Amino acid sequence: MxxxxxxxxxxxxxxxxxxxxxxxxxxxxxxxxxxxxxxxxxxxxxxxxxxxxxxxxxxxxxxxxxxxxxxxxxxxxxxxxxxxxxxxxxxxxxxxxxxxxxxxxxxxxxxxxxxxxxxxxxxxxxxxxxxxxxxxxxxxxxxxxxxxxxxxxxxxxxxNYSYKVAFRFDIVLPQPFTSKRHRFEVLATTVNDFDALIQKILFPRFAGRRRCTVDLI
Structure with missing residues (x-):
C-alpha cells in the first residue's frame, strides 16, 4: 500500500x-x-x-x-x-x-x-x-x-457528487449497415462488465439482432 x-x-x-x-x-x-x-x-x-x-x-x-x-x-x-x-x-x-x-x-x-x-x-x-x-x-x-x-x-x-456519472461512446458500424458515427451515453449503474456492455447494451442499441462488429473509439 x-x-x-x-x-x-x-x-x-x-x-x-x-x-x-x-x-x-x-x-x-x-x-x-x-x-x-x-x-x-x-x-x-x-x-x-x-x-x-x-x-x-x-x-x-x-x-x-x-x-x-x-x-x-x-x-x-x-x-x-x-x-x-x-x-x-x-x-x-x-x-x-x-x-x-x-x-x-x-x-x-x-x-x-x-x-x-x-x-x-x-x-x-x-x-x-x-x-x-x-x-x-x-x-x-x-x-x-x-x-x-x-x-x-x-x-x-x-x-456527495451531484453530477451524472456516465460513459460516452462514439460507435462506427461497418458496411453495409452505415458509415455514420453514432454517439451513445451509458449510465455507470447499468454497466456490470465489459462483455455485457458490448453484447447487451451497445450491440442491440445499434445493430438489433444482426451480426456485426462494433468498434469503440
Whole structure:
C-alpha cells in the first residue's frame, strides 16, 4: 500500500462464521489476520469499514488509527441476502453513494429519498439507512455503528457528487449497415462488465439482432 494513502476503505459482503470471512469454496480469512494487516499500516490514519455479513465483529485498529464501521446487523444476529437479488444492505449502501450522481431511483417504489449537501457524513448515512429500515427494505436487519476516536455527527465519508456519472461512446458500424458515427451515453449503474456492455447494451442499441462488429473509439 502506498505510504501517502491515509484512508482505508474495507467492505465485505458475504458469508461469515467462526472460521472467518469466506472467500472461496473452502477458504476463509480471519478477522484477526485483517486486523493485523491494518494495524501494520502505520500510515493509515482512518479506517472506514462496511461489514455485510452474519455476526459481524468489530475491526481492531492501532492506537493511532480511527475507525468508522457500519455493520448490516448486530454481532449476535444474521444478515440477509436474497437469491437473485443479493444483499439489501450492500444495495442500499451503493444506492446512497451513487444514486444522486447516476440518475437512478430508489429500490423502494415511490421513494424520493436523497442525501443533501456536498458531503455524505456518518449522520446522514445513518439516517438514510434508518429510513429504509423502517420502510422494510433491510428486511428487519438493524445496522450498527462502531466508532473509535470519531465525532460521528460531522465526520465526512465521501463527496456527495451531484453530477451524472456516465460513459460516452462514439460507435462506427461497418458496411453495409452505415458509415455514420453514432454517439451513445451509458449510465455507470447499468454497466456490470465489459462483455455485457458490448453484447447487451451497445450491440442491440445499434445493430438489433444482426451480426456485426462494433468498434469503440
Amino acid at each position: 502506498r505510504p501517502n494513502v491515509h484512508t482505508l476503505v474495507f467492505l465485505y459482503s458475504g458469508h461469515h462464521d467462526r472460521n472467518g470471512f469466506k472467500v472461496g469454496m473452502n477458504e476463509y480469512v480471519s478477522l484477526q489476520h485483517i486486523n493485523r494487516k491494518i494495524q501494520e499500516c502505520t500510515h493509515i490514519k482512518i479506517v472506514i469499514a462496511f461489514m455485510d455479513c452474519c455476526q459481524p465483529e468489530r475491526i481492531r485498529v492501532n492506537e493511532e488509527q480511527r475507525l468508522i464501521q457500519l455493520s448490516a446487523t448486530v454481532s449476535t444476529d444474521s444478515a440477509i441476502s436474497l437469491r437473485n437479488e443479493g444483499s439489501p444492505f450492500t444495495k442500499l449502501l451503493v444506492q446512497a453513494f451513487t444514486m444522486k450522481a447516476s440518475g437512478g431511483t430508489c429500490a423502494l417504489p415511490n421513494c424520493e429519498c436523497r442525501i443533501d449537501g456536498p458531503f455524505i457524513t456518518i449522520d446522514s448515512l445513518s439516517h438514510y439507512l434508518e429510513i429504509h429500515r423502517q420502510n422494510g427494505l433491510l428486511r428487519d436487519m438493524e445496522p450498527e455503528k462502531s466508532l473509535i476516536k470519531i465525532t460521528w455527527q460531522n465526520e465526512c465519508l465521501a463527496y
